[in-house]
Amino acid sequence: MINDRISQAILVSGESGAGKTESTKSLMQYLAFMGGKAKAEGRSVQEQILESNPVLEAFGNAKTVRNNNSSRFGKFVEIQFDQYGKISGAAIRTYLLERSRVCQISDPERNYHCFYMLCASPPEDRDKFKVGEAKTFHYLNQSNCIDLNGFDDSKEYIETRRAMGIVGMSNDEQDAIFKVVAAILHLGNIEFGEGSEPDSSAPKDDKSKFHLKTAAELFMCDAKGLEESLCKRVMATRGESITKNLDAKGAALSRDALSRIVYSRLFDWLVNKINSSIGQDPDSKILIGVLDIYGFESFKTNSFEQFCINLTNEKLQQHFNQHVFKMEQEEYTKEEIDWSYIQFVDNQEILDLIEKKPGGIIALLDETCMLRNSTHETFAEKLYQKYKDNPHFSKPKFSRSDFTVHHYAGNVTYQTDLFLDKNIDYAVNEHQILLNASKCPFVSSLFPPVEEAAKNTKFTSIGSSFKQQLQSLLETLSATEPHYIRCIKPNNVLKPAIFENSNVLQQLRCGGVLEAIRISCLGYPTRRTFYEFVNRFGILHPKALSKGNTEITSTKMILEKANLVGYQFGNLKRVPQFTTSPSDFEFYR
Ligand SMILES: Nc1ncnc2c1ncn2[C@@H]1O[C@H](COP(=O)(O)OP(=O)(O)OP(=O)(O)O)[C@@H](O)[C@H]1O
Numbered sequence: 001m002i003n004d005r006i007s008q009a010i011l012v013s014g015e016s017g018a019g020k021t022e023s024t025k026s027l028m029q030y031l032a033f034m035g036g037k038a039k040a041e042g043r044s045v046q047e048q049i050l051e052s053n054p055v056l057e058a059f060g061n062a063k064t065v066r067n068n069n070s071s072r073f074g075k076f077v078e079i080q081f082d083q084y085g086k087i088s089g090a091a092i093r094t095y096l097l098e099r100s101r102v103c104q105i106s107d108p109e110r111n112y113h114c115f116y117m118l119c120a121s122p123p124e125d126r127d128k129f130k131v132g133e134a135k136t137f138h139y140l141n142q143s144n145c146i147d148l149n150g151f152d153d154s155k156e157y158i159e160t161r162r163a164m165g166i167v168g169m170s171n172d173e174q175d176a177i178f179k180v181v182a183a184i185l186h187l188g189n190i191e192f193g194e195g196s197e198p199d200s201s202a203p204k205d206d207k208s209k210f211h212l213k214t215a216a217e218l219f220m221c222d223a224k225g226l227e228e229s230l231c232k233r234v235m236a237t238r239g240e241s242i243t244k245n246l247d248a249k250g251a252a253l254s255r256d257a258l259s260r261i262v263y264s265r266l267f268d269w270l271v272n273k274i275n276s277s278i279g280q281d282p283d284s285k286i287l288i289g290v291l292d293i294y295g296f297e298s299f300k301t302n303s304f305e306q307f308c309i310n311l312t313n314e315k316l317q318q319h320f321n322q323h324v325f326k327m328e329q330e331e332y333t334k335e336e337i338d339w340s341y342i343q344f345v346d347n348q349e350i351l352d353l354i355e356k357k358p359g360g361i362i363a364l365l366d367e368t369c370m371l372r373n374s375t376h377e378t379f380a381e382k383l384y385q386k387y388k389d390n391p392h393f394s395k396p397k398f399s400r401s402d403f404t405v406h407h408y409a410g411n412v413t414y415q416t417d418l419f420l421d422k423n424i425d426y427a428v429n430e431h432q433i434l435l436n437a438s439k440c441p442f443v444s445s446l447f448p449p450v451e452e453a454a455k456n457t458k459f460t461s462i463g464s465s466f467k468q469q470l471q472s473l474l475e476t477l478s479a480t481e482p483h484y485i486r487c488i489k490p491n492n493v494l495k496p497a498i499f500e501n502s503n504v505l506q507q508l509r510c511g512g513v514l515e516a517i518r519i520s521c522l523g524y525p526t527r528r529t530f531y532e533f534v535n536r537f538g539i540l541h542p543k544a545l546s547k548g549n550t551e552i553t554s555t556k557m558i559l560e561k562a563n564l565v566g567y568q569f570g571n572l573k574r575v576p577q578f579t580t581s582p583s584d585f586e587f588y589r
Helices: 020-035 045-060 113-119 123-128 153-166 171-188 206-219 223-231 248-278 304-335 348-355 361-370 376-386 419-423 429-436 441-446 452-456 462-478 501-510 513-522 530-540 551-561 582-588
Strands: 008-013 074-081 087-095 192-194 201-203 232-237 240-245 286-292 402-407 410-415 481-486
Touching (some): 020 045, 045 113, 045 153, 074 462, 087 462, 113 123, 153 171, 171 248, 171 441, 201 206, 201 223, 201 248, 206 223, 232 429, 248 441, 286 462, 304 410, 304 462, 304 513, 348 361, 348 402, 361 419, 361 462, 376 419, 419 462, 429 441, 501 513, 530 551
Parallel strands (some): 008 481
Antiparallel strands (some): 074 087, 074 286, 192 201
8 A cells, every 4th residue: 555555455254253353353453553643632543443343342243153252244444544654544334233133042142242241230330221130131031141151241341331432432422322222121021911902912011011111211211102102003094194003912023123223223323433533534545444244154044134145245256356357357468468268257147136226136125125015925926937037046946935046156045034024124103203202312313303205215225225335335445456365264163273174165165265266267377487487397398498599489399399289478578588597408408
């Protein structure tokens, strides 16, 4: 960056637990050390950049089966430099936080670290935030794993609050954040039973009423209003609005939807706050971007999240292919080598299948989400009809609603069951009105009033906004010189010094490493100077080394002797004149 004055990007990829986040942290530490400015006033930019890591990890990382500290979001950190090569600003962009985890975890995973930290906070904080032991909360005790080996939640709580301070969050803001976290835990403990009217619902018992009251206190909103927003739904039809009761199951779903939207708005708030306190440098002309993003995923069951993650990887793979190929092409043009017959396989067709507008899977999903009475089955039916002849799409034999995409890294079968729900991003109107009216300015700011115009648009599509985010990421990346780090996980048992061959091979495939080698093979991957060539292969044809031959003549003679056809010499004008000393040839004779 300093030498060429060109922005750089480092793309770190690999499967979960392979070491992306650890590598990214090392990279950021290095950049902060090399580009850090001496501290003038307050916190230095580099210090804030580094301290953003523990904050984002507390709210965006969780224990999964594959990694005890798995990032459940993608991250692009853009470090801006001034003309002297010193860090002058930074921006963090995050992608697709896994929201479903807030309400649903399976054994032996955990929810986001911050929930456990809060429950392990000092007694005065636990009183302030009205929380008790982690195992008493439904959102945490669905899994048997509460404590994490080597991870001290109470220490992490103090550490997180310290880091929050460094990245510019005041004490009051921190308290407001943890109140929201506590409110979510209490929401999760509200159970619903039958209400007084048919098909209606109400908090099941005194315990549920207590948690509802506590959640309302923490949100600083009206408890009755909270109950109604969970147990009733207002339907607007042709200018009229009708209030409909929700049954116990519907109320529990509404409760979980509220928890998810609050948590995701909270996470977005944290990222925005970090960005505004670190500050951007509008005059910066060069940057180094570090991308830490989920690798290609293919599990037994694959849902909407895997679909988006794999779209990301298709996009990055295309960027990688184009970059490698472009570089090769430039080299050939410079050397005047004829490369017109090299066929380069692009994954554009797979990308079209997924994201073309109109006609791609995401567009079809949005269309389906907008229609009343759509189900995942009607969505799958549409897919089957539309793509029956698409070579990158297939319908698994014994399935009525799954579909398979033939990705560059392998085939992945997706279960459509939750695609529609997961694609819809909206705050239920009653939740929105309730929390907007909160007496806590922080909570109210998470739910700003919805503009009239936006009310009429039916919903915001998570798939489409993710697609746009990716587009803008790729625009940023294409203005940089990219570098790639592929993290490879040696084993699945989270232990050192064990190397599982088949796993490693699978990762090389999924990471596009084999694809990169294939592209190189299509071109002219081996380049030697005439001198090196004659020196190495002269032994095959000693006569070629006769005195008076130029390096080029010798090379031609060796190639012909070996019956090699189709070679190209490139731009002969650029070849240095014969410089080999006779003693070098002696060796071969
Ligand atoms: N270079 C390394 N040396 C030793 N251990 C490492 C290294 N990198 C990672 N680890 C170990 O692997 C664990 C997982 O690493 P990390 O969290 O960076 O994975 P990841 O690829 O970011 O995963 P995810 O996609 O789930 O966030 C770390 O907590 C650490 O224990």
